[in-house]
Amino acid sequence: MDVRESIKNLIEEALSSLGLEISDEIHLERPANVEHGDWSTNVALALAKKAESNPRDLAAQLASAIENFTSDYVDRLEVAGPGFLNFHLNKTWLYDVLVQSVDAGSKDWARSQHGANKTVIVEFVSANPTGPLHAGHGRGACYGDSVARLLERSGYSVSREFYVNDRGTQMNLFASSLAASAADEEVPVDGYHGAYIKEWSTDLPEGDDPLEWGKKRALSSHKEVLSSLNIEFDSWFSENSMVESGSIEKTLSLLDEASASYEKDGAIWLKSTQYGDDKDRVLVKSDGEYTYLLPDVAYHLDKLARADRLINVWGADHHGYISRMKAAIESLGHEPERLEVEVTQMVNLQRSGEEVKLSKRTGDIVELSEVVKEVGSDAARFTYLLQSIDTTQTFDLDFVSKRVNENPIFYVQYAYARIRSMMKKADQVGFKPLPLSEIDLSELQHPREMVLIRSLHELPDVVDRASRELAPHQITAWLREFAADLHGFYHDCRILGDDIEPSLTQARFLLMRGVLVGLEVGMELLGVSAPTEMWRDDLVEEGDG
């Protein structure tokens, strides 16, 4: 039985012996301070009023009640602070955790089932196919993919989807810009002026449709850079395909039937104000052309039919569209809660502390491919996922590209490489790991060892919470902590050597196998690689001559 379940049972039994029931506000938590025990509960604080007692007295009553029950894990109990009940456990529970993690392996450790039998579509990036992805897209791309990975580990059946706006005003402008540039003519004023237009247009074969060709070119550029970031989409959903299938027109009539739209000034409007938007929005312009909104509503209807849950990742500049999209969904009879929009705040690029100026007007952007080329895929991903998406991010290209331990990605990867390096050496000196059943885990007594297993034990909870809150940065934070725990252990405790008891070597080697599992799970969720070795740039140069 899981430790937590075991302790929870104890508490419930004790409560019922006092005629009390457990309630939702009751938590079992791991105190930050080790002096407060291994596990702690606030039951006495939460139920004191109901029990017509004060928290400390109630806690004391509970403690003496619990003493009457037996548990394999509990060493002693104490009442502390305002009325916390603290459980001090013997080390066997940590040994059990270690064995469980090694048994499970990185494929199965830290899985949960809260998404079992549920489907979710994670839609992200969805940049227009009118040019290359830029540095800002990287944040949404890495975030969306990691959210998908978290949901997969939580049992969801996940589809990663990219919505392609391959028709409409912007697409036409892109096509005419390409055509003009190819013909050495002036690009339209409201067209695209980035340097890539000139570059791409020289490849445009004569006689090809610039729109179709340009779309293909842009999409292959998107795929290439996303793939370099270890991001693969399951589906690329074409807006234009909904013209052909008639689903846009069908959506329009559905809105009409639902009395959710009306005609005014020659245009067709969505009554989004009925559902909390601050103004009504145009669906079909007076010239008969759709706004971006109508196809997008059609697209979301399509997604609603395909999955239980929809998650969209949008940039901060699109937050204003949330209310109208939800209004459209609701007016068509769907629960707006089924669409969750996660908004990523902006990314400011720097080089050595100096801001990199971006100008949309001149098309002067830093392409995502340049970022990946400059800092590397792993560093780019880890850095994009370093902090909550609710904060604006400063991304310093020079710092992130440095292969130094101050750079979190290298600090974490080095922890992994260090263990793998040790294992390689162990193999070379003829070390043979014993089967689990023959290893004496009670050899593990050092505080550094206990800290490592405690952190390993936290991972399933961290993953569970990160997947519920759609917050991959919690994984990043855990990994940094865990890597620090490993470095600390490695500094103080030797695994191999003539002066180390063979039984201790065996136990520590197993511990390292558990640590590898934890690191692998964390890095897999972030989409970064777990290298078996890594070398500093200057050492590589020396080594290779």
Add this chain to the structure above:
RNA sequence: GCCCCUGUAGCUCAGCGGAUAGAGCAUCGGCUUCCGGAGCCGUGUGCGCAGGUUCGAUUCCUGCCAGGGGCGCCA
């Protein structure tokens, strides 16, 4: 004016309604017979302001102040 995000250490950021609010960088000072020193250990300062809810608020609610973003028959 309205909407969204943010305000925590000198800087960059974590922080689940709980106990003495944590990391990294920077500062200063230590640690090498070492499986990779790319590491480890120590060193002090902080929850923007004011109310409210609560046994308990950095955390939830309201107002204010400050910074960023958005308010098109563009996407």
